Amino acid sequence: MANKFYVPGQQRADKVHDLFAAVAPRYDLINDLQSFGLHRVWKRRLVHMARVRPGDAALDLCCGTGDIAFALGARGANVVGLDFSAAMLEGAQKRSESNARVTFLRGDALQLPFPDNQFDIVTIGYGLRNLANFETALSEMLRVLKPGGRLLILDFGKPDNRLWRQCYFTYLRWIVPVFGRLFCGDSATHAYILESLKHYPAQNGIAALMAEMNCEEVKILNLLGGLMSINHGVKGTEA
Numbered sequence: 501m502a503n504k505f506y507v508p509g510q511q512r513a514d515k516v517h518d519l520f521a522a523v524a525p526r527y528d529l530i531n532d533l534q535s536f537g538l539h540r541v542w543k544r545r546l547v548h549m550a551r552v553r554p555g556d557a558a559l560d561l562c563c564g565t566g567d568i569a570f571a572l573g574a575r576g577a578n579v580v581g582l583d584f585s586a587a588m589l590e591g592a593q594k595r596s597e598s599n600a601r602v603t604f605l606r607g608d609a610l611q612l613p614f615p616d617n618q619f620d621i622v623t624i625g626y627g628l629r630n631l632a633n634f635e636t637a638l639s640e641m642l643r644v645l646k647p648g649g650r651l652l653i654l655d656f657g658k659p660d661n662r663l664w665r666q667c668y669f670t671y672l673r674w675i676v677p678v679f680g681r682l683f684c685g686d687s688a689t690h691a692y693i694l695e696s697l698k699h700y701p702a703q704n705g706i707a708a709l710m711a712e713m714n715c716e717e718v719k720i721l722n723l724l725g726g727l728m729s730i731n732h733g734v735k736g737t738e739a
């Protein structure tokens with residue numbers, strides 16, 4: 501069944517924007533409930549893989565309420581968190597008072613307001629799947645990374661094992677939308693996750709795109725048998 505928040509083409513970004521405006525007040529709570537708290541573990545893995553050095557310049561795209569941005573800041577990076585949703589950024593700003601290393605900016609991940617070769621680290625957690633064009637997004641991320649800079653992408657994955665994938669898609673189809681209905685008054689907000697995942701190339705497709713774009717050290721870390729995944733790459737001198 502079609503999902504009102506997943507509309508390909510020109511309207512994609514507007515619908516995603518509407519979705520996060522609706523979800524923002526309960527976003528963190530639902531994340532904890534639907535992942536049994538595990539999203540925190542997976543975000544820590546991503547930050548670990550970023551190999552942060554004190555003073556690194558980091559960009560966290562689609563930062564939402566700021567979990568990854570704050571974790572990078574806690575490791576000594578100077579972080580910009582960018583998101584196009586004022587409602588999600590409001591949640592991040594509320595948490596940012598004691599984190600002078602982390603600043604937030606409203607902007608579009610597909611048109612980054614930064615010069616080339618600016619960041620040592622670019623991260624994106626549960627963001628790439630929501631963007632209207634994955635190639636444009638990756639090329640923007642690589643553009644703003646310095647040569648040798650690290651790119652880390654955390655998102656829902658597609659497990660290779662068919663039985664496991666079936667169980668997981670069943671959870672996304674029947675259980676996760678209940679959180680949307682209970683906390684946002686609309687099951688479509690969370691039924692969107694499965695719909696968007698179906699249209700997302702997931703870990704293997706994203707790794708292939710990264711390799712095509714001359715990313716180096718392209719690796720996939722599968723979590724829970726590939727339910728979640730982290731794509732890792734390093735910007736080469738030719739990227």
Ligand SMILES: C[S@@+](CC[C@H](N)C(=O)[O-])C[C@H]1O[C@@H](n2cnc3c(N)ncnc32)[C@H](O)[C@@H]1O
Nearest residue numbers: 520562563564583584585588608609625626630
């Ligand atoms: C699922 S949330 C992820 C938030 C956070 N990274 C986390 O892992 O908890 C996706 C975020 O992507 C943002 N987003 C979607 N499309 C965007 C775009 N084109 N530019 C910037 N942010 C975007 C949404 O506003 C939302 O905050």
